[in-house]
Amino acid sequence: MDALKLRRTPLRTAFMKAVNHLQEIIENDPVDMNAVETAFQQLKKKSAKLKEVEDAALELMIESNCTQEAYNIEFEAIEGYSEKMIAWQVNVKNIMKTDALGQKTNHSLVTSLSSSLRLPKIQFQQFSGELTDWLPHFNLRGWQSNVLLNPEKFSELESQLDNFETMVLGLIWNLKDDCLSCNINCQKNEGIKIPRCLNLSSNGIKQITLHVFCDAIKKAYAACVFLRVEYEENVFVKLIQAKARVAPLKDISIPRLELLSCTLGTRLAASFKNDLNLPDVHIYYLTDSMTALAWIQHTRDWGVFVFNRVKEIRNLSDVSSLPFSPMFLI
Secondary structure: OHHHHHHHHHHHHHHHHHHHHHHHHHHOOOOOHHHHHHHHHHHHHHHHHHHHHHHHHHHHHHHOOOOHHHHHHHHHHHHHHHHHHHHHHHHHHHHHHHHHOOOOOOHHHHHHHHHHOOOOOOOOOOOOOOHHHOHHHHOOHHHOOOEOOOHHHHHHHHHHOOOOOEEEOOEEEOHHHHHHHHHHHHHHOOOOEOOOOOOOOOOOEEEEEEEEEEEEOOOEEEEEEEEEEEEOOOEEEEEEEEEEEEOOOOOOOHHHHHHHHHHHHHHHHHHHHHHOOOOOOEEEEEEOOHHHHHHHHOOOOOOHHHHHHHHHHHHHOOOOOOOEEEHHHO
16 A cells, blocks of 8 residues: 555656646647647546556555545545546647637637738728719619610620629629620510500500410419400500419419419409400400319309309409300310
8 A cells, every 4th residue: 555655646746747737838828739739648648547546546445444434535535636637628628629610718819819810991981962973883874775785785884894703602603794695695686675565556446355364384373464456457466464473382283273373364354454444345264274164164162272263263254254265265
C-alpha cells in the first residue's frame, strides 16, 4: 500500500499540472486549437495512468480488510479526479465544436475579428421628392405598342444589363442573354398582335352567337368562349375569354373533371353575356365527355358533388334547349 501511495502522489501532481496548463492555453487570446488538443491528449494519458494506480489501491484496501470509513475517504478522493477529467472532456469537446462552427466565445477575440473585417460601404440616396429623378428608371413608353417588333426597345435594357449576373439558388442566371434571346424570338414572329378590344361593326349583322368549349385532363381542366358574328358578306370569330385551373390534389375521376370544366364554361359565358348586355344571344356549349353530358341532361338524384355542379350549370344556362352538346356532333 505504501508503494502504491508513493507512485500515486507524483501522478496526481502531474495530473493537476496538466489541468492547469490546459486552462492557461484556453485563456489565451487567440486560442490555439492545436495546443489545446495536444494538452488534452497529455491530460488523458496522465489520467489513465492515475486511474490504473487508484484502482489497484482500492483493490488492496479491500484485501487488507480496511474500515468502511477509510475506504469511503479514499473512494471520494479518487472520484474527485475522475469528475475533473469528465468535466474537461466536455469542456474541450465544446471548444472544438464551437471552433468548427466558426463561433468564438471569447469576447476580445470576437472584437478583434470584427475590426479586421472590411465590409463594403453601402450608401443610400435620399429621395428628394422629385418624381422626374426616378422616371428614367421606369420608362414604359417603349412598351406601349401592341406590335411585338421593335429592336430599339431592348437597346437601353441591353446597356443596363451589360456584364450583369444574378445568383439564383447557386446558379448563374445571365439576365442579359435571356432578354436578348427573348428579343430575337419576338422579332421572328412578325405580325403578331395582341388585340385589346372587339372592334365590331354593327352594320349588316345577321346573327351573334357564343361558343363555349370545355375540356379536362387528369391534372387540369379549362374552358374558353368564342364570339361568332355573322355578317351579310363574311363571318367574324374571336376568342373572348379562356380560363384554366389545376385539378384538386385529391384524386378525382376524369368525368368529374369534365363536369368541372363545364361548370367553368357556363360561368364564363354567363359573365360575358351580362357584361356585354346580350340577353338574347344564343350560346352553344360543347364538351367531349358523354358522362358529363348525361349528368347535365338528366335531373336525377346524383351524388352531392355531381348534383351541385349540375344544378349550377342548369341555372346559368338555358335549360329549355339542350344546354350541352357533344363536340363530335357539332
